[in-house]
Amino acid sequence: MSETPKTDKPKKELTKAQMLSKKITEDYMSEAFRAHELGKLIGYTTAISPVEIFVAHDIVPIYPENHAVANLTAKKGIQLCSVTENLGYTSHLCAYARSDLGYRETGITVTKGIPEPDLFLACNAQCFTLTKWFQVLARKGNLPVFVFDTPEYIMNKKAREEIIKYCVLQLKELISFLEEITKKKFDYDRLKEVMKYSAESSILYKRFLDMAQYKPSPISIFDALIGMAIAVYRRGTPECVEYYKTLCDEFQEKADKGIGVLPKDKEKYRLYWENLPVWFKFSDHAKLLGSYGGVILTSLYVHAWSFEFDLNKDPLLTLAENYVSRFSNSTLEDRADMAMDLFKRYSMNGMIMFMNRSCKAVSFAVPTLKDVLVKRTGIPALVFESDMGDQRFYSETQIRTRIEAYFETLDRLQPQVS
Amino acid sequence: MWDNLSLKEVVEYTKDPFPSIRKWAKEKGKKVVGSTIADVPEEVIYAFGLLPVTLVGTDKPLKKAPSRLPDNACSLARSNLELVLSYEGDLFDGFVLPQVCDTTQHLSDIWRISFPDKYVECFLAPRQVDRPSARYWVKEEIERLIESMGKWTGKNITDNDLKRAISLYNENKRLLREIYDIKKKNPETITNKEFFSLVKLSMQVDKEEFNKSLKKIKESMAPKKGDGYLDIILAGITCDPPEVYDLFDEIKLNIVADTLVTGSRYLDGVVPEDGNPIDALADRHMNRKFFSPIHDNVYRNFEEIKALYKENNAKAVIYIHIEFCESQEYDLPDLKKMIRKEGIPMHVLDTEYQTLSLSHLRTRLQAFFESLKGGSL
Numbered sequence: 083m084s085e086t087p088k089t090d091k092p093k094k095e096l097t098k099a100q101m102l103s104k105k106i107t108e109d110y111m112s113e114a115f116r117a118h119e120l121g122k123l124i125g126y127t128t129a130i131s132p133v134e135i136f137v138a139h140d141i142v143p144i145y146p147e148n149h150a151v152a153n154l155t156a157k158k159g160i161q162l163c164s165v166t167e168n169l170g171y172t173s174h175l176c177a178y179a180r181s182d183l184g185y186r187e188t189g190i191t192v193t194k195g196i197p198e199p200d201l202f203l204a205c206n207a208q209c210f211t212l213t214k215w216f217q218v219l220a221r222k223g224n225l226p227v228f229v230f231d232t233p234e235y236i237m238n239k240k241a242r243e244e245i246i247k248y249c250v251l252q253l254k255e256l257i258s259f260l261e262e263i264t265k266k267k268f269d270y271d272r273l274k275e276v277m278k279y280s281a282e283s284s285i286l287y288k289r290f291l292d293m294a295q296y297k298p299s300p301i302s303i304f305d306a307l308i309g310m311a312i313a314v315y316r317r318g319t320p321e322c323v324e325y326y327k328t329l330c331d332e333f334q335e336k337a338d339k340g341i342g343v344l345p346k347d348k349e350k351y352r353l354y355w356e357n358l359p360v361w362f363k364f365s366d367h368a369k370l371l372g373s374y375g376g377v378i379l380t381s382l383y384v385h386a387w388s389f390e391f392d393l394n395k396d397p398l399l400t401l402a403e404n405y406v407s408r409f410s411n412s413t414l415e416d417r418a419d420m421a422m423d424l425f426k427r428y429s430m431n432g433m434i435m436f437m438n439r440s441c442k443a444v445s446f447a448v449p450t451l452k453d454v455l456v457k458r459t460g461i462p463a464l465v466f467e468s469d470m471g472d473q474r475f476y477s478e479t480q481i482r483t484r485i486e487a488y489f490e491t492l493d494r495l496q497p498q499v500s
Numbered sequence: 501m502w503d504n505l506s507l508k509e510v511v512e513y514t515k516d517p518f519p520s521i522r523k524w525a526k527e528k529g530k531k532v533v534g535s536t537i538a539d540v541p542e543e544v545i546y547a548f549g550l551l552p553v554t555l556v557g558t559d560k561p562l563k564k565a566p567s568r569l570p571d572n573a574c575s576l577a578r579s580n581l582e583l584v585l586s587y588e589g590d591l592f593d594g595f596v597l598p599q600v601c602d603t604t605q606h607l608s609d610i611w612r613i614s615f616p617d618k619y620v621e622c623f624l625a626p627r628q629v630d631r632p633s634a635r636y637w638v639k640e641e642i643e644r645l646i647e648s649m650g651k652w653t654g655k656n657i658t659d660n661d662l663k664r665a666i667s668l669y670n671e672n673k674r675l676l677r678e679i680y681d682i683k684k685k686n687p688e689t690i691t692n693k694e695f696f697s698l699v700k701l702s703m704q705v706d707k708e709e710f711n712k713s714l715k716k717i718k719e720s721m722a723p724k725k726g727d728g729y730l731d732i733i734l735a736g737i738t739c740d741p742p743e744v745y746d747l748f749d750e751i752k753l754n755i756v757a758d759t760l761v762t763g764s765r766y767l768d769g770v771v772p773e774d775g776n777p778i779d780a781l782a783d784r785h786m787n788r789k790f791f792s793p794i795h796d797n798v799y800r801n802f803e804e805i806k807a808l809y810k811e812n813n814a815k816a817v818i819y820i821h822i823e824f825c826e827s828q829e830y831d832l833p834d835l836k837k838m839i840r841k842e843g844i845p846m847h848v849l850d851t852e853y854q855t856l857s858l859s860h861l862r863t864r865l866q867a868f869f870e871s872l873k874g875g876s877l
Contacts, residue, residue: 170833174572175826206627210602213627214830217797221834233624233637234605244640245624251633414609439572442826446606449568450613467570 099329103312106321114197117142123200123264126219128212129314130386130408131205131230132253132401134280137318138273139260141201145315146219147212149196150178153185154471155361156192163472177440177471179215186222201225201263203256207232207411208386209443228259232406237413249402273397276318281391286326287313288388293333294379294428298342298349300333302377304368305343306384307359313387343377350375351492352429354421356451357436357444358383358470370482374489379428382409382420383444414447418454425459432492433459437467439475462495464488501527502705503712507694510713514697515742517704518588521553524706531593531653533619536580536607537738538761540598540623541642541781543665543771546707547657548649553592554703556762557853558583559741568610574603575823576738579853581607585614594619594652596645600627601827619652621645629786639782646778662777670770672707675714677767679721684812687754688726693745695755700742700762726752730869733808734758735801736820737828740853744820747862751869753818757808759801760820765789798831802838809844816845816872818865823852845872 096104117124125141127133129148136143153162159177162184167173169187171180185191202220204213204227213229220227230252233245257268290309293301301309309329316322336342342349353371355378360367371378389404409417424430435452438445452463466484469475501524505513513520525532532551535542545552557579565582584592595615597608599622612620624641626634650656676699683690698717702710732748734755739745739762748755758764768789771780789804805817817839821828832848839846847868849861 170836172829174824175829179830206602210627211826211830214827218830218834221798229628231627231634231637233626234599234608234622236622236624241644244644248633248637248640251636252628252631255631255633414606414613437570439570442573443602443606446569446573446603447609449570450610454613 097332099309099325099332102321102325102328106312106316106325109321110316111194114142114144115194117197124197125201125203126199126216127203128205128208128216130208130405130410131203132256132405133203134273134276134318134397134401135253135256135260136203138276139257139264139266139268141260141264142197143315144196144199146182146196146215147178148311148315149185149191149193150181150471151361152193153181153191154178155364157362157473158190158192159362159469159471160473162188162190173472173474174439176209176211176215176442177469179211179218181471182215183218186219198223199225202227203230204228205230205232205405207405207408209410209441211441211443226259226263228256230256230405232411235407235412235416237415245406246399246402249406250396250398253398253402270397274393277391277393277397277400279320279323280318280389281393283313283317283322283326284387284389284391286323286330288385290326290330290333291380291384291388292427293330293337294352296337296342297352297429298340298344298346299352299377299379299428300336300342301379302343302368303355303359303380303384304364304378305333306380307364310384310387317387344372344375348375349377350496351377351432351489353378354425354428354430354433354455355381355383355436356421356433356448357381357438358441360436360438360468360476361471362473363476370485374485376432376489378434379430380424382417382424385420385424386410410443414450414454417447417451418458421451421455422458425455425461431461432488433461433463434488435463435465437465439467439469440471462488462491501709502701503709504716505710505713507690507698507717510701510717511694511697511742513705514701517553517701518591521551521705522591525551525591532591534584534592534595535623536577536597536604538598538600538765539625539785540596541645541785542703543662543669543777543781544642544645544649544657545596546665546669547661548653548655550593550649550653551706552596553705555580555583556700556703556738557740558587559854559856560587562854568614569603569607572824574825575851575853576740576825577603577607581610584611589615592618594621596621596623596649598623598625600625603826621648621652625785635782635786638785639778642778642781659777662781663773666771666777666780667773668707668711670773672702672711672714673767673770675711675718676702679714679718680764680767682718682721682723684731684754684756686723686725687729687752688724689721691745691749692753692755693742693749696739696745696760696763697742699766703762703766728752729754730816730872731756731812731814733805733812733814733817734760734763734820735805735817736760737822737825738762739820740851741855741858743858744849744851744861747858747865748818750862751866753869756812756814759789759804759808798834798838801831801835805835805839806842806844816847816869819846819848821848821850823850 133143162181165184166180202216204216312325392400542552564585565578599605608622626637729752771784
């Protein structure tokens with residue numbers, strides 16, 4: 083199965099990194115489908131979750147979100163979501179969840195599907211929606227769900243210390259939960275080894291994202307969205323490290339040669355994107371923006387996997403600190419600071435704020451975040467509402483018109499913002 | 501102000517309690533602290549000499565909230581935000597906002613940024629309840645709240661202050677429970693709307709005063725059974741606008757048990773008065789029945805509703821769905837399936853806080869109960 087989103091680009095020879103990504107994904111899915119034969123269990127988990135503990139305990143992590151992305155990118159959203167809505171679920175729930183529940187009913191998928199779960203790990207640093215979705219799946223087979231509860235990482239030093247303690251306590255509970263299910267003792271030395279890979283690949287992944295600092299930028303958010311896949315589902319493994327080394331080398335070479343997503347003289351607008359992408363408009367958006375001299379460089383979303391694990395600390399402590407402080411679990415003020423850091427480092431001069439009906443956990447902050455960022459950067463924002471996976475909530479004409487109008491505004495302000 | 505209210509007055513005050521709260525706070529020189537539902541330990545706020553007020557939306561038009569929270573956000577969250585942004589914000593000196601789901605997590609951020617000059621604290625409720633760490637965390641959060649309120653008010657509270665507040669709040673819950681017991685067996689004595697107004701107003705006004713009204717109301721009640729009532733179970737989180745209760749009263753439905761946060765889940769919050777009060781408050785959080793769908797798993801919700809239906813020999817279950825409450829919406833299809841499989845008639849009412857016309861709800865409710873009486877379900 084290909085976990086990475088497909089684009090409409092003409093077929094080109096694959097780069098070394100792309101070939102590696104393909105192989106890693108194929109090996110991973112092949113192992114996942116044979117997990118039981120290999121004496122391993124399948125654990126469904128959220129993209130932001132301390133999966134290092136799974137890896138260290140030989141639980142094969144599967145991310146229903148990634149599978150949903152593949153189907154939604156291939157425009158299967160309406161077909162799959164409609165099936166779920168006929169079961170009584172409302173049309174405004176997360177399109178990942180709705181398409182996944184539709185897949186469970188019909189078996190329809192553009193991939194080979196994903197193996198059935200043995201257990202679930204839901205981490206609400208990403209969202210509580212996934213917990214609810216996993217509970218629906220767990221009820222189908224009466225399977226255990228472990229909720230790793232990460233309270234909002236509020237701006238209070240002492241409270242943060244308490245939050246971390248609570249999270250470490252829960253990670254110990256998670257380990258006991260896994261030991262009980264697998265009847266196997268958890269190996270902390272193995273965890274340390276997994277953490278080394280995870281820490282190294284995270285640094286490399288961040289280096290890859292930071293290629294957006296170059297002018298012209300050799301990387302757009304679309305490269306980042308494709309490039310993040312391995313960080314999501316293979317962190318904690320040596321192959322993940324190898325992949326990001328290769329990827330960084332390739333993009334560094336582009337940067338060194340001055341090869342940008344757009345040529346240097348055409349790169350007018352270096353844009354920030356808030357939220358997940360509109361998966362089924364992935365390549366259309368890149369083309370449309372490119373025609374105006376715009377390139378979206380980054381989002382907080384793609385940075386969610388640039389962890390900074392401290393290998394000198396207890397592994398559970400550094401895991402807790404990193405997972406609880408993801409952008410999606412941070413206060414609005416901290417999210418604004420994180421975005422501001424990217425604005426400065428990547429010299430961005432425009433922002434597209436996507437109100438994603440599917441992702442309430444990210445989107446409900448957007449109107450306020452937009453106000454804060456506009457005030458702090460002095461850059462106007464384009465706000466549009468749609469859905470990351472359900473085409474029924476996407477109005478082509480309206481969004482195209484808004485994008486055009488936004489670039490006209492930026493053109494007018496060009497002397498001020500450049 | 502609230503110590504000698506008749507049932508009729510209680511219903512009126514519940515419809516719009518804020519003018520009376522404003523007047524009372526001014527007269528008494530008290531500060532007012534607002535909280536959204538659920539699970540903020542009000543006793544802590546009261547022990548600091550403040551008036552805790554639970555916010556349960558407004559039926560006034562939405563003006564400012566839609567620019568902060570889109571139209572697919574929980575109707576109660578939007579309504580509460582509107583209540584403070586457009587209508588009653590000035591009444592409150594501070595807020596303690598519980599985070600129980602993604603929406604309330606964002607809501608407390610938006611709230612804090614909207615009121616930079618007020619005290620805005622959050623209460624980070626655990627979103628798992630089955631493991632020892634949950635109890636540990638609740639206690640940590642109660643202690644953090646006490647410390648935070650202490651810094652804000654410049655006061656320290658003793659165990660005795662907290663115990664006094666607990667005792668007063670317990671008395672309120674016991675009185676409400678006693679009135680509920682009378683109502684269950686004697687539906688003609690007090691309407692559904694009157695009873696649930698007593699609960700809601702209890703969550704919003706000074707307990708010391710209101711308990712006096714409750715005692716008088718209870719003493720003056722002459723139990724009347726009445727004829728033609730159908731006993732039902734009400735399930736959900738809240739039930740608003742209050743006119744929904746009028747619909748139940750119109751067609752003679754008698755709510756004999758419920759799982760509402762603005763109902764039995766509140767009444768079940770009696771706290772043991774001996775021992776360490778912080779431990780007792782933490783235990784209350786964990787031991788409360790009817791963990792709302794926000795935290796709970798559907799199996800437990802189902803078992804609770806089934807038990808209430810059987811124990812009370814009820815005839816149907818009405819489930820109140822708050823428009824765009826994501827937690828309810830993930831649970832409902834399976835919950836419905838389980839309840840119906842058990843042979844329990846169930847009707848789901850979709851409610852929205854700014855609804856003015858309930859005619860569509862009336863029609864659906866009437867159709868459901870006509871078919872129920874006709875035995876054709």
